[in-house]
Amino acid sequence: MGEQGPEKQTWKQKILFYITAFFVLLGTFSLFSFLFLVPFVIDPAFTTIFMEFDESPALCVTVDTERRQGASNCTWTSCREGCTKEIYQCTQIRVNYKRNVTENYTLATTETIPASASARQERALRDDYDYMFDKKESEEEYLNEVEPTGLMGDDSEWYYTGAKLFPNVKGCGYPPMLNCSIFYKNYQDLGTNFTCYYSRVDPGLVISHLDMWQVYMNLVYAMAIPIPSFILSVIYLTFAYFKIYNDDEEKAPLKNNAEEMDVGDENVPETILQPTSERLTPASEAFREDLAGFGHHFKVAMADELSKESLADGVVNSISIQG
Structure with missing residues (x-):
């Protein structure tokens, strides 16, 4: 084949x-x-x-912007493009905010600190800090004493002072959805007024944009x-592994065995391939041929036995006569 x-x-x-x-x-x-x-x-x-951000906008004013270098100094940054990269240069923006105000009220009643006045104020703080350097452990500690930071309450001018500003809760993203250069340009200048959203869980965390529907x-x-x-x-x-392919593998050997049996049956004599019922029927030709053959073989076998017995008796009698 x-x-x-x-x-x-x-x-x-x-x-x-x-x-x-x-x-x-x-x-x-x-x-x-x-x-x-x-x-x-x-x-x-x-x-x-x-973080449970309050969806009612608050009034924020930029009060401090610092640019730092070094991984130890940049524990956080207001904005970074890329959430996984290391921070070696950072810009930290801090704001004061008050609650229960509207955007129109904010723009109409809040006075913006002039840039020159802001610069003078920042230089004055730096000069005082340089003079007091030997008595203070860090710049942040000194600034906290000059202008206390933290939760002030609604009775004070600001509900919270010195809060960290981020564009979103993680402070990171990728252009064009988040461009840090544009973010710093809009919010880094001292005295900048804008609406913001604070966290009820951590009031020191403030973000510039919030859309809860988009978040969901x-x-x-x-x-x-x-x-x-x-x-x-x-x-x-x-399902395919345990049912479909498993059934196909079980059917394949049965199919191959059936094909091999069909091929092998082609070499079997025609008399052997006859149906069993036909060979066993007393009236069939095959049964009569088998019966006749069996009778013939039986007669031949009986004759051989008789001949052997007669031959044995003759030999015994001849021996006894000679004795």
């Missing part, structure tokens, strides 16, 4: 292959997209929700698409 060529796939096998490949790719991309969205979308969204929608999109897609892929692949 010649060698058989490669088995040709059926339409069912081809469709099954493409469906399985689709779910493998869907599960892979869903998993990697979810891992990518965790630090950039899911974690900031959950943090924004847990980003969280839904980041979780409602990758997670169900990955679960659906796992369910299908598990």
Whole structure:
């Protein structure tokens, strides 16, 4: 027999292959997209929700802007483009804010500190700090004594002084959604007035923009698409592995054995391939031939036995006569 060529796939096998490949790719991309969205979308969204930002805008005024260098000095920065990169140069913006004001009231009643006055005030603080350097441990400690920072309450002019300003809860992002150069240009100048949003959990944390509806929608999109897609892929692949492909593997040996039996039956004599019922029927020709053959062989066997017995008796009698 010649060698058989490669088995040709059926339409069912081809469709099954493409469906399985689709779910493998869907599960892979869903998993990697979810891992990518965790630090950039899911974690900031959950943090924004847990920090409980007041959606009523507050009035913020920039009171301090510092530029620092070195990893030890840059423990935080108001804005950075890239949430995973190390910070070696930072710009720290601090603001004072008061609650229960509207944007119109803010723009109409709040006086902006002139830039020259702000510069004079900053230089005066620096000169005092240089003079008192031998008596103070740090610049931040001295500035806290000159102008106390922290929660003042609604009875004071400012509800909180010296709060950290960020564009969002993480203070990071990527252009064009977040451009730190534009952010610093808008908020770094001393005396700048703008609306802001403070955290009820940490009043010292202030962000310049807040859209809770967009935060919830980003969280839904980041979780409602990758997670169900990955679960659906796992369910299908598990079912295909234990049910579809397992049944095909069990049927394949039975099919091969049946083909081998069909090929082997071609070399069997025609008399052997006759149905069992036909050979066992008393009226059939095959039964009569077998019965006749059996009778013939039985007669031959009986004759051989008789001849052997007579021969043995003759030998014994001849021996006894000679004796």
